[in-house]
Amino acid sequence: MRRYLVVSLVLCGWAWGQAKQFVKVDAPVVALTHVRVIDGTGAPARDDQTLILSKGKIQAVGLVEAPKDAQVLDLHGYSVIPGLVGMHDHMFYPAGDAIFHEMAISFPRLYLAGGVTTIRTTGSLEPYTDLGVKEKIDTGAMPGPKMHVTGPYLEGAGSWALQMHQLHGPEETTATVNYWLDEGVDNFKAYMFITPAELSAAVAAAHKRGAKITGHLCSIGFREAAALGIDDLEHGLLVDTEFFPWKKPGECPNKLDYEFISKLDVQTGSVHDMIVDLVAHHVAVTSTLPVFEMFVPGRPTIQQRVLDALSPDARSALLLDKVRAGDAESLRAAYGTDTSPLPAAFKKEMEFEYAFAKAGGRLLAGLDPTGMGGVIAGFGDQREVELLVEAGFSPLEAIHIATLNDAKYLGEDDRIGTIATGKQADLVVIKGDPSQKISDIENVEIVFKDGVGYDSAKLIESVRGLVGSR
DSSP states (O other), X not given: OXXXXXXXXXXXXXXXXXXXXXXXXXXXXXXXXXXXXXXXXXXXXXXXXXXXEETTEEEEEESOOOOTTSEEEEOTTEEEEEOEEESSOOSEEXXXXXXXXXXXXXXXXXXXXXXXXXXXXXXXXXXXXXXXXXXXXXXXXXXXXXXXXXXXXXXXXXXXXXTSOBOOSHHHHHHHHHHHHHHTOOEEEEOTTOOHHXXXXXXXXXXXXXOEEEEOOSSSOHHHHHHHTOOEEESOGGGOGXXXXXXXXXXXXXXXXXXXXXXXXXXXXXXXXXXXXXXXXXXXXXXXHHHHHTTSTTOSOOOHHHHHHBOHHHHXXXXXXXXXXXXXXXXXXXXXXXXXXXXXXXXXXXXXHHHHHHTTOOEEEOOOOOTTSOOOTTHHHHHHHHHHHHTTOOHHHHHHIIIIIHHHHHTOTTTSSSOOTTSBOOEEEEESOTTTOGGGGGXXXXXXXXXXXXXXXXXXXXXXXXXXXX
């Protein structure tokens, strides 16, 4: 028993080690000098600027002198952006056979290392674990982003997911929302089999207490969800079943036809009307392009840093699944054709997101580390910004979406989301210029959270080979 206790304490000490071991910059006053500022508003980058950080906040930004007592960082050749705000940033990872494991050690570190300083978990399978991780981060016992913890999935009867409780009516839905708000979550996610009556009850209960609800829906179309009062919709056009002629009211169709989706007209007709309706109801849409991209044959190039982060089993599973995504036999089994419908459908999703944003809709950004398993915390958030640029947004617009847009949805834009005097010193120091070359967003070296600078490389190295296990 004593040996077990000693081993347990050693493991706990490793797992919940003090965040300070990853700190690279920590001084009462810090001056970032000669740096390019990309402020998150969408405004052009400003070269050769100075930021003064003190007491966790941005004290000054512009053509100012560094105080004599400041720790000075000369950042010629570097850019600084606001900390990314991840809006579909789960704490779990697929383990195969429709089971997901909590990444309570690796994901907080990787989110922070990737420049993500605030996350919304957007669906929880272990809400008590997520709340515990949040507490550890908030008290400085472990490194990670600030967390908005989502309650357990609000799922209806008939779900495929073994780890989700299935609701049975509006009364239970209301009780569930109130229970988890009392436990400390601050938002909810409705899922695929929820009924209209249950979603309506969830929205009413959440809104009564100032919380918001998003949804990855299937039984309910986007326009119906907007009429019921939902605040946000996940993933976009690729999961909106309302356009399928075979869909029945209140039911999740057993066929999701990507070829059908790829042929929809975004600019006119029913999809355009849906966009107009969402904008009128002030319903946001969360872009999660990385999770879909993994299923497109021939893309993306799987980076070595992703493979290095994965456990041996997770790495093998990813590489095998990636081969299957383009294998003719697998395609015939899945779609009845040797040609994947995903390339065209993925392009259509990008077209939809661009049209939604240009119509005045609030587009949010996240990664969704599920699917095939190649979408990794932090790295995937960076990839999401790159894919927004591919979808037609300028680099400055994409950064704006992943920072200020997300902060506004959370109601935190007075504190985070842009680089401005008086805001929290949540900043990402990047080698290069992502305002001109968006792939430079991957070159994160220091991530400031509340004015403390964390070493991105050390955080990444500390969890090498852990994703997929813990």
